[in-house]
Amino acid sequence: MKVILLQDVKGKGKRGQMVEVSDGYARNFLLPKKLAQEATTDNVNTMRMNDRATQERQAKERAQALEIAEKMRSFKIQVFAKGGGAGRLFGSVTSAEIADALAEQQGIKLDKRKIVLDDPIKVAGEYPIKCKLGYEITGELTVEVKEQ
Numbered sequence: 001m002k003v004i005l006l007q008d009v010k011g012k013g014k015r016g017q018m019v020e021v022s023d024g025y026a027r028n029f030l031l032p033k034k035l036a037q038e039a040t041t042d043n044v045n046t047m048r049m050n051d052r053a054t055q056e057r058q059a060k061e062r063a064q065a066l067e068i069a070e071k072m073r074s075f076k077i078q079v080f081a082k083g084g085g086a087g088r089l090f091g092s093v094t095s096a097e098i099a100d101a102l103a104e105q106q107g108i109k110l111d112k113r114k115i116v117l118d119d120p121i122k123v124a125g126e127y128p129i130k131c132k133l134g135y136e137i138t139g140e141l142t143v144e145v146k147e148q
Contacts, residue, residue: 001026002039004047009035016047062135068108069139072131076142077101083124083147092120093145098129102141121145 001023005013009030013019018039021030030036037043079101083089095115103109116130124145131139 003030003036004039004043005030005036007035016051018044018047058135062137065133065135065137065139069133069137071106071108072139072141075106076126076144077105078144078146080146080148081124085147087124087147089122089124089145089147092122093143094120098141098143101143 002018002020003026004018005015008014012021021036026036026038031038077098079093079097081089081091081093081097094112095117096112098115098117099110099112110131110133114132114134116132121127121143124147126142126144129141129143131141133139
């Protein structure tokens with residue numbers, strides 16, 4: 001029996017795939033637990049339309065990520081932190097502070113987990129920071145840390 005998986009099923013396939021399974025497995029396990037639906041012509045057409053919509057959404061999101069990556073190269077974000085003189089800071093500048101400054105100064109909302117800091121920033125100065133934008137796209141951002 002051909003079924004369309006509604007969720008990932010270990011050993012059978014991923015969500016959205018059409019797979020061939022035994023009749024008993026489908027009737028006794030997959031269908032009652034709503035892990036799959038029977039592959040009728042209507043369901044197959046719905047699956048194809050959903051796939052097409054998903055591909056269009058992903059293409060749009062990828063284009064937005066590329067646009068943001070291009071914008072990031074052209075500007076510099078300023079972050080102010082308390083310092084003790086001679087450029088040393090009390091504590092360090094975190095990715096959350098960089099994300100807040102990016103949203104405030106440029107209007108780009110980016111999750112703090114997508115900002116990659118190799119080492120904590122503990123000294124005032126300019127730093128190139130990489131940001132993961134999704135779909136294997138990374139943008140580089142220049143952050144200028146100043147003493148307050």
